[in-house]
Amino acid sequence: MWIDTHCHLDAHEFGAESLDVARRAAALGVDMIVIPAVARANFGIVRELAAASPNASYALGIHPIYVPQASDDDLDALRELVAHSIDDPRFVAIGEVGLDFFIPLLCEPDMRVKQERFFREQLRIARDFGLPVLTHVRRSQDQVLKHVRQVRPAGGIAHAFNGSFQQAQAFIDLGWHLGFGGAMTFTRALQIRRLASELPLDAIVLETDAPDISPSWIHPGRNSPEQLPAIGKALADLRAIPEDEVRLASGRSALAALPRLAPLLAHRSG
Ligand SMILES: [Zn+2]
Secondary structure, three states: OEEEOOOOOOOHHHHHHHHHHHHHHHHOOEEEEEEEOOOHHHHHHHHHHHHHOOOEEEEEOOOHHHOOOOOHHHHHHHHHHHHHHOOOOOEEEEEEEEEEOOOHHHHOHHHHHHHHHHHHHHHHHHHHHOOOEEEEEEOOHHHHHHHHHHHOOOOEEEEOOOOOHHHHHHHHHOOOEEEEOHHHHOOOOHHHHHHHHHOOHHHEEEOOOOOOOOOOOOOOOOOOHHHHHHHHHHHHHHHOOOHHHHHHHHHHHHHHHOOOHHHHHHHHHO
16 A cells, blocks of 8 residues: 655645545555644644545644744643544544754754754653654754653654664664655655665655655656655665565555554555
């Protein structure tokens, strides 16, 4: 099965098309799309979108880019909604959360502190409810690893992974998975392509991050979960293995990373 472990299907770039996009992706063999939230304002939206699409599920969290505007009240609301949603089979993870030490505003000293505080509290929510974490890691591999080691949530995905082999191994040692997508389709992305071709296949999950990180063949156009099978094919080519092997292995990895997907997918095929 093809699973898009990270897709912002609610993004404004999709306009009123989100449900059609999910349907078209399903027709291309994309059995599941995981839609992370980014801020309190879209918690309800990702939930409704997942409920309306047979091949979608969702995560709840506050993205580092939305941390400047977020309040402690939003963290309380998140914890409450997670408790309330834990019986919803389509709710599969905490995310998108993380640390971004690339965007200048987010690197200001007080904003670094606020980011780490929000990330840490959301890791605690994940741990307390036994949920995996969809994690944005930008210029922050070692800091993310430090917090994950200390809080120990149930597992997670380092999304759009772009670190070193050593950092990849540190995530793998913690039982985490690494997300790969459109970035590895660019021939100039030497390090990402080396990681994608040499890391153990069972550590890799596929993602589009649509509407962002479009693969080379549609760049700079709007990315879509419809691209996931072609991105899987690109990974198969990089590793010089059959596409089917990537489809099966990446599907298994996604289920290992996001265990709540298993009953959802069993229900779909059964
Ligand atoms: Zn994202």
